[in-house]
Amino acid sequence: MTDHQALAADLVVDGLSVAVDGKEILRGVDLTVPAGEVHALMGPNGSGKSTLAYTLSGHPKYAVTGGTATFGGDDLLALPADARARLGLFLCFQYPTAIPGVTTVNFMRAALRAQGKEMPAREFIRRLNEEMAALRIDESFRARYINDGFSGGEKKRAEILQMAMLRPRLSILDETDSGLDVDALRTVANGVTRLAGPDMSVLVITHYPRILEYLKPDRVHILNQGRVILSGGPELATQIEREGYEPIIGPVAAEAGASRTSLTGVVAEAQA
Amino acid sequence: MTVQAHELSKDYEYGFHDVDISVFRTEKGLSPEVVAAISDHKSEPAWMLKFRLKAYEHYVKRPMPTWGADLSGIDFDDIYYYVKPAGEQSRSWDDVPESIKNTFDRLGIPEAERKFLAGVSAQYDSEVVYHNIREDLEKLGVIFCDCDTGLRDHPEIFRKYFGTVIPPNDNKFAALNSAVWSGGSFVYVPAGVKVEVPLQAYFRINSDNMGQFERTLIIAEEGSSVHYIEGCTAPNYSSDSLHSAVVELIAHKGAKIRYTTIQNWSDNVYNLVTKRAIAHENATVEWVDGNLGSKVTMKYPAIYLMGEGAHGEVLSAAFAGPGQHQDAGAKCIHVAAHTTSNIVSRSISKGTGRTSYRGHIKVYPKAHDVRINVRCDALLLDEESQSDTYPYMDVNSPDVTVGHEASVSKVGEDQIFYLTSRGIDEQEATALIVNGFFEPFVKELPMEYAVELNRLLALSMEGSVG
Ligand SMILES: Nc1ncnc2c1ncn2[C@@H]1O[C@H](COP(=O)(O)OP(=O)(O)O)[C@@H](O)[C@H]1O
Ligand SMILES: [Mg+2]
Numbered sequence: 001m002t003d004h005q006a007l008a009a010d011l012v013v014d015g016l017s018v019a020v021d022g023k024e025i026l027r028g029v030d031l032t033v034p035a036g037e038v039h040a041l042m043g044p045n046g047s048g049k050s051t052l053a054y055t056l057s058g059h060p061k062y063a064v065t066g067g068t069a070t071f072g073g074d075d076l077l078a079l080p081a082d083a084r085a086r087l088g089l090f091l092c093f094q095y096p097t098a099i100p101g102v103t104t105v106n107f108m109r110a111a112l113r114a115q116g117k118e119m120p121a122r123e124f125i126r127r128l129n130e131e132m133a134a135l136r137i138d139e140s141f142r143a144r145y146i147n148d149g150f151s152g153g154e155k156k157r158a159e160i161l162q163m164a165m166l167r168p169r170l171s172i173l174d175e176t177d178s179g180l181d182v183d184a185l186r187t188v189a190n191g192v193t194r195l196a197g198p199d200m201s202v203l204v205i206t207h208y209p210r211i212l213e214y215l216k217p218d219r220v221h222i223l224n225q226g227r228v229i230l231s232g233g234p235e236l237a238t239q240i241e242r243e244g245y246e247p248i249i250g251p252v253a254a255e256a257g258a259s260r261t262s263l264t265g266v267v268a269e270a271q272a
Numbered sequence: 273m274t275v276q277a278h279e280l281s282k283d284y285e286y287g288f289h290d291v292d293i294s295v296f297r298t299e300k301g302l303s304p305e306v307v308a309a310i311s312d313h314k315s316e317p318a319w320m321l322k323f324r325l326k327a328y329e330h331y332v333k334r335p336m337p338t339w340g341a342d343l344s345g346i347d348f349d350d351i352y353y354y355v356k357p358a359g360e361q362s363r364s365w366d367d368v369p370e371s372i373k374n375t376f377d378r379l380g381i382p383e384a385e386r387k388f389l390a391g392v393s394a395q396y397d398s399e400v401v402y403h404n405i406r407e408d409l410e411k412l413g414v415i416f417c418d419c420d421t422g423l424r425d426h427p428e429i430f431r432k433y434f435g436t437v438i439p440p441n442d443n444k445f446a447a448l449n450s451a452v453w454s455g456g457s458f459v460y461v462p463a464g465v466k467v468e469v470p471l472q473a474y475f476r477i478n479s480d481n482m483g484q485f486e487r488t489l490i491i492a493e494e495g496s497s498v499h500y501i502e503g504c505t506a507p508n509y510s511s512d513s514l515h516s517a518v519v520e521l522i523a524h525k526g527a528k529i530r531y532t533t534i535q536n537w538s539d540n541v542y543n544l545v546t547k548r549a550i551a552h553e554n555a556t557v558e559w560v561d562g563n564l565g566s567k568v569t570m571k572y573p574a575i576y577l578m579g580e581g582a583h584g585e586v587l588s589a590a591f592a593g594p595g596q597h598q599d600a601g602a603k604c605i606h607v608a609a610h611t612t613s614n615i616v617s618r619s620i621s622k623g624t625g626r627t628s629y630r631g632h633i634k635v636y637p638k639a640h641d642v643r644i645n646v647r648c649d650a651l652l653l654d655e656e657s658q659s660d661t662y663p664y665m666d667v668n669s670p671d672v673t674v675g676h677e678a679s680v681s682k683v684g685e686d687q688i689f690y691l692t693s694r695g696i697d698e699q700e701a702t703a704l705i706v707n708g709f710f711e712p713f714v715k716e717l718p719m720e721y722a723v724e725l726n727r728l729l730a731l732s733m734e735g736s737v738g
Binding site for chain 1: 684686687691693694701708710711712
């Protein structure tokens, strides 16, 4: 890709605070992903990683209460989700949504058209087939309804397929690795590394350093309780693999974070 | 008379109307004299006049149905029951009066005929102004004409079946239709003949305060098959029109009839239609019924499974926009053993639109080894949209397998977000979800109609998200 739009751009998040249903989840996130770099965002369960991903992508449920986020200098927060996607943002969903009755082919064509990246039918099918083969997605998925009845792994591959077709300038991968076996993980990671570079920056959200062995992040950020509390080089991921989050965020917070799902109420109270 | 056209609503592109070119119309309102005038104008045999007058009596006697949609807005005295347009019926579009031809041109009918239809019939107000059938089919003995022609030119077959599936006293609107019927289609397929491409009838109301009462009778002899498609539109007038058809299908042993409707009435039309089929031994009848538009629709295509091994399908899709009520459903009556039926209903309500599903399943005591499957799903687009379900089952045989599933859902914020996160705007995202919801229906349509239906849906969706 040679046109200017295709080149990756800087993502700059500054003091971003976000509330969901009146509850503050992000409390001043600072994060910069320079054009063309791969950054990892790690942190315990419930620390706000998905919230950040959704907010940057423009989910209407996430209310920004402070701070800014720009992409290539454009104010992301002023735009609806579809306009952000047209700027080149792509979110690989942690839990992709099923759209019954809408086939992968029709969906991809609609998305490409919406982004001004329409191509002749023949070329479209050729490229779709190529990308599907690279991701080891069965041909039958062309006519299947998007995410409808897909297994966890199939959903993740389908997300990467969309990314490969849409060629975004910034991909946010929200736990794309979770639930994948070793082979699937390698396939998916290859799908990302193939595109990552000057044309596409990546923000990869993960729990597990394993995917990072493939993606080789330039920087690693640790999110805890709605803030980036530490940033470092790739060695930070290795450290977390060895020692867990505890040495970084303290024992209580690590516990609370890890068991967030079952203790949500209690923790929320404790934090209030 | 001058016709006052309502300003075209922007999402109903067929809302245009032509100048009034009727050459004969009965006075407003209904009486035995009006019924007789219609029969006389058509130079019908005495038995038909008698049939009509008897039906008129039933019509007067029967109360208005109050169990379904609100029909209180119909002013029966303010309706023209018969309006004959200019010109004689023709087999060539060139002979159809210019303004009528323009109407059908705008609806794409002659073009569709050239491309993929085996025969076309076009009804304008009360009369069929054009009909044609491919010569090869005609040579095989296939009859495709309007019902008036059927009565005149094929009296034996016609009289043998007419009014046997839906007798005049069946319900108030069947009685009304039986009294004042005009036009519609008469289709006869001889034994063993398979009509591979569809026959299409097109119904257009042009006059305001008009009642259109077409009558359709389709007979498929043993081992034959036919696919009949009807499409309907009308202009937007400030006053209401009434469309009340009767459709009778007879599928003999091993025959197959598929009857597809794409109704797209303007939202001033009361659409009250009785459709019923008889399926004999090993016969298959399929109603594929798409209801867009109209002010009120009440329509419950029925299949009487009379012979062993008969199979029935009712596949319907309804879209109710603001102020509209689509009260639709299906009826499958299992009289014989080893019969199966499958009912799939999908409905969407937008704004103050309301959809109702009314199902009636009956299994007779002697009908063993019967399988029935019912699935109805409703999608609500707004907070104020409504959907309700009235399934009714009367199963008197122990050897019956029934599957029944129903769901009501809303277009999810997460679905919209997922699609918009790929660059698709909210309006198109909603349209995609809506189209996807209708997909099980749309995929049963010939490609040209599938494209058209999706386009119409997109139009009805315009401005629905804010
Ligand atoms: N849609 C939502 N509604 C209510 N609470 C939410 C919602 N999304 C996230 N949260 C809450 O926000 C916090 C952060 O969640 P999330 O961003 O999903 O964390 P992570 O992705 O890091 O596991 C959690 O306490 C979670 O319960
Ligand atoms: Mg998450």
